[in-house]
Amino acid sequence: MIHPTAVIHPDAVLGADVVVGPYAVIEGAAKIGDGCEIQAHAIIGAHVEMGRNNLIGYGAVIGGDPQDFAFKPQVHSMVRIGDGNKIREYCTLHRGTTENSATTVGNQCFLMAGAHLAHNVSLGDHVIIANNALLGGHVQVAERVFIGGGCVFHQHIRVGRLAICQGASAFSKDIPPFTTAAERNGIAGLNVVGLRRAGLSAAQRAEVKEAFGLLYRQGLNTTQALAAAKERKWGAEAQAFFDFVASSRKRGICDFLGSRDGTAAGDLLTTE
Numbered sequence: 001m002i003h004p005t006a007v008i009h010p011d012a013v014l015g016a017d018v019v020v021g022p023y024a025v026i027e028g029a030a031k032i033g034d035g036c037e038i039q040a041h042a043i044i045g046a047h048v049e050m051g052r053n054n055l056i057g058y059g060a061v062i063g064g065d066p067q068d069f070a071f072k073p074q075v076h077s078m079v080r081i082g083d084g085n086k087i088r089e090y091c092t093l094h095r096g097t098t099e100n101s102a103t104t105v106g107n108q109c110f111l112m113a114g115a116h117l118a119h120n121v122s123l124g125d126h127v128i129i130a131n132n133a134l135l136g137g138h139v140q141v142a143e144r145v146f147i148g149g150g151c152v153f154h155q156h157i158r159v160g161r162l163a164i165c166q167g168a169s170a171f172s173k174d175i176p177p178f179t180t181a182a183e184r185n186g187i188a189g190l191n192v193v194g195l196r197r198a199g200l201s202a203a204q205r206a207e208v209k210e211a212f213g214l215l216y217r218q219g220l221n222t223t224q225a226l227a228a229a230k231e232r233k234w235g236a237e238a239q240a241f242f243d244f245v246a247s248s249r250k251r252g253i254c255d256f257l258g259s260r261d262g263t264a265a266g267d268l269l270t271t272e
Helices: 192-197 202-216 222-229 236-246
Strands: 048-050 061-064 078-081 092-094 102-105 179-182 186-190
Touching (some): 078 092, 186 192, 186 202, 192 202, 202 222, 202 236
Parallel strands (some): 048 078, 078 102
């Protein structure tokens, strides 16, 4: 199922039942797993390894050189993609910028048209990125995050598990897990529906809400909230919330939108 107009380097390794569309290009020693589909005009660079059953959409460019002035083309770096991902038309994923580093995509992710992953970005499993979202270098996105269309992310920030980011927002600070992030470096509330869909019990959700309230609704700064959190024992999810906050680097975490104008914003729900 390889179209006669496709250009495939003799060193490339293609698994069983791979479909390659018209005018697609597969360079160098790229490795394409079983059951993948590379649609028309897509380009797979020489430094790409992908697992099984991935879809690469029309015109996507996977494994291009990073947009980094310090990058040297002779550097050996990679793009590594897991299994069952959908990477739609005109997405761009750049390889790592330093020797033996990689941009990584987990399993069962969905990148909608025009999404961009810069060098050394890391996506966990089941991440959804809507159209035209832009992730700078070294951004880390944990599993089951949803990123709305047109969002932009500064390099080196982290997005915690089960967070959801409102479309057309901009972030240069870490986004804690389980939260709804919006506007510019703002937290609007908890991703209540996402927590329920992920199978957290009512008790677990209530404890996460309590942890969120301690951090964002008690008038404490981050250091004070973390100190208060240490005074009691938390379940795994709430403890992971505080561990994420404690490990934030100099950029810090996004602040609570409700505190910017003195109002108490309610928790926002995810959309269906």
